[in-house]
Amino acid sequence: MWIYEKKLQYPVRVGKCDPYMARLLLEQYGGADGELAAALRYLNQRYTIPDKVIGILNDIGTEEFAHLEMIATMVYKLTKDATPDQLKAAGLADHYVSHDKALFYQNAAGVPWTAAYIQAKGDPLADLYEDIAAEEKARATYQWLIDMTDDVDLQDGLKFLREREIVHSTRFREAVEIIKDDRGKKRFF
Amino acid sequence: MVNSQVRVYKPFIGPFDPCPPLPYRTYVVPPNQYIVFQPLDWPQFSLAEALKLGTLWPNLYSPYESKSKRVEEVGSDGEPV
Amino acid sequence: MENQSKPAVDQRYYELLEKLQMIDFALIELNLFLDTHPDDLKSIEQYNRLAQERIPIVREFQESYGPLMHFGHAYSKFPFEWPQAPWPWQV
Numbered sequence: 001m002w003i004y005e006k007k008l009q010y011p012v013r014v015g016k017c018d019p020y021m022a023r024l025l026l027e028q029y030g031g032a033d034g035e036l037a038a039a040l041r042y043l044n045q046r047y048t049i050p051d052k053v054i055g056i057l058n059d060i061g062t063e064e065f066a067h068l069e070m071i072a073t074m075v076y077k078l079t080k081d082a083t084p085d086q087l088k089a090a091g092l093a094d095h096y097v098s099h100d101k102a103l104f105y106q107n108a109a110g111v112p113w114t115a116a117y118i119q120a121k122g123d124p125l126a127d128l129y130e131d132i133a134a135e136e137k138a139r140a141t142y143q144w145l146i147d148m149t150d151d152v153d154l155q156d157g158l159k160f161l162r163e164r165e166i167v168h169s170t171r172f173r174e175a176v177e178i179i180k181d182d183r184g185k186k187r188f189f
Numbered sequence: 190m191v192n193s194q195v196r197v198y199k200p201f202i203g204p205f206d207p208c209p210p211l212p213y214r215t216y217v218v219p220p221n222q223y224i225v226f227q228p229l230d231w232p233q234f235s236l237a238e239a240l241k242l243g244t245l246w247p248n249l250y251s252p253y254e255s256k257s258k259r260v261e262e263v264g265s266d267g268e269p270v
Numbered sequence: 271m272e273n274q275s276k277p278a279v280d281q282r283y284y285e286l287l288e289k290l291q292m293i294d295f296a297l298i299e300l301n302l303f304l305d306t307h308p309d310d311l312k313s314i315e316q317y318n319r320l321a322q323e324r325i326p327i328v329r330e331f332q333e334s335y336g337p338l339m340h341f342g343h344a345y346s347k348f349p350f351e352w353p354q355a356p357w358p359w360q361v
Contacts, residue, residue, distance in 0.1 A: 006338050008358045009295065010240065011288060056305040063298060073359035143217065147256040155255055163243025166251050167302065170221040174306040177226050227303065229310050236292040245299035 002062070009066040010160045013153035014077040019090035021149050022078035023108060028145065028161075029071045030105035030113035033137035039064035041118040041134065045127045048120065053128070053175040060168050067161055072103055074157060124179045128172050135169035194218055194251055219251035279335070279361050286331045293324045 028034040042061030046054045079087070079101050087096050094110065105113035119130050142162035146155050195215050202210045231246045239245045300317045304310065328338060336351040337344030346352060 003339055003341055003343060006336075006340075006358060007287060007291065009298070010243075010291065011284070012359075053306075056302065059298075059302055059305055063302075069358065076359050139219070143253055146253060150255065150257050159253060160241075160243040162253055163249075163251060166219045166221050167244050167249055167299070169219075170224055170227060170249060171302050171306055173221070173224070174226050178306060227307070229307065230312065236296050239299065240288075240292045240295040245296055245303075 012070050012073045012157045015151040015153040019079045019082045019087050019092050022075045024148055025075050027108040031107035032117040033141055035064050035068035037117045045120050048122050049124050052178050056171050056175050128176050132169050132172045135165045139165035283335055290327050293320050296320055
């Protein structure tokens with residue numbers, strides 16, 4: 001089971017009311033390479049992978065939920081006190097008519113999240129290589145999001161999340177090495 | 190400061206490109222691309238730095254600055270500064 | 271019936287929280303590292319040491335600002351403190 005801890009993994013700050021940026025951030029909320037997709041992908045793959053690497057999938061999958069909460073916090077803060085007129089001016093009228101300010105699992109273009117974004121092949125190498133690719137794609141998405149804002153507070157949280165993708169990618173690469181090494185012996189290069 | 194993880198390439202400039210050509214494009218090669226299996230006993234950041242930067246290990250740290258800011262930092266030779 | 275008798279978050283709330291976030295972040299990093307390096311005794315020792323160090327900080331935080339965890343992983347004063355604001359995304 002999971003137990004909730006009433007704190008964010010990293011202190012999220014937002015420097016200004018910017019509903020348009022909130023819309024862009026949804027790419028990492030309900031997008032193909034976003035945090036929801038990541039969490040569900042790893043936690044689903046863990047059932048059909050050798051015991052030696054279940055732990056890393058389990059724990060990275062769990063951390064992804066903390067990242068999902070950070071993105072949600074950013075979106076929440078960026079839109080919390082925006083008026084309908086401000087949302088309209090920011091191009092969020094289409095979101096407003098369906099959801100008001102509610103968060104919705106969709107990408108920056110408004111496409112709803114789908115399980116088709118994530119694969120579970122049952123082959124450990126195929127799954128781990130998908131996971132490595134997912135981390136690199138999420139890292140790139142964070143870069144483009146950082147490029148889209150001049151809010152240094154927001155950039156700060158996004159830089160943290162970008163770095164986490166790099167660490168996760170490293171761990172999945174190590175998982176590949178563990179899978180390759182049948183005798184369970186660690187090899188250091 | 191030059192970020193040693195940044196790679197630069199010059200895109201082909203076509204004679205009929207409608208926009209003024211950008212002199213170069215960049216991409217980042219983070220340090221994890223050179224690590225097959227993290228060795229033991231790597232030096233660590235302090236706990237405060239680790240949280241701030243998003244990793245416990247300097248060898249895994251990859252800086253990234255917003256391009257909306259970096260555009261202003263392009264030198265007269267068109268190279269990133 | 272929300273927010274009554276609850277101390278508003280103050281400077282100390284953020285300081286204590288960040289202190290905990292620092293330790294807990296290192297614990298996450300070490301946990302992921304140990305998932306792929308289970309034989310690294312030095313990292314296990316550091317992990318156990320930090321797990322010890324977080325206990326008094328958690329206690330101090332919860333004393334002033336209420337439980338960090340639900341489902342019996344923290345005690346409660348009266349009235350039940352868990353469902354009281356603020357939630358992490360609100361502060």
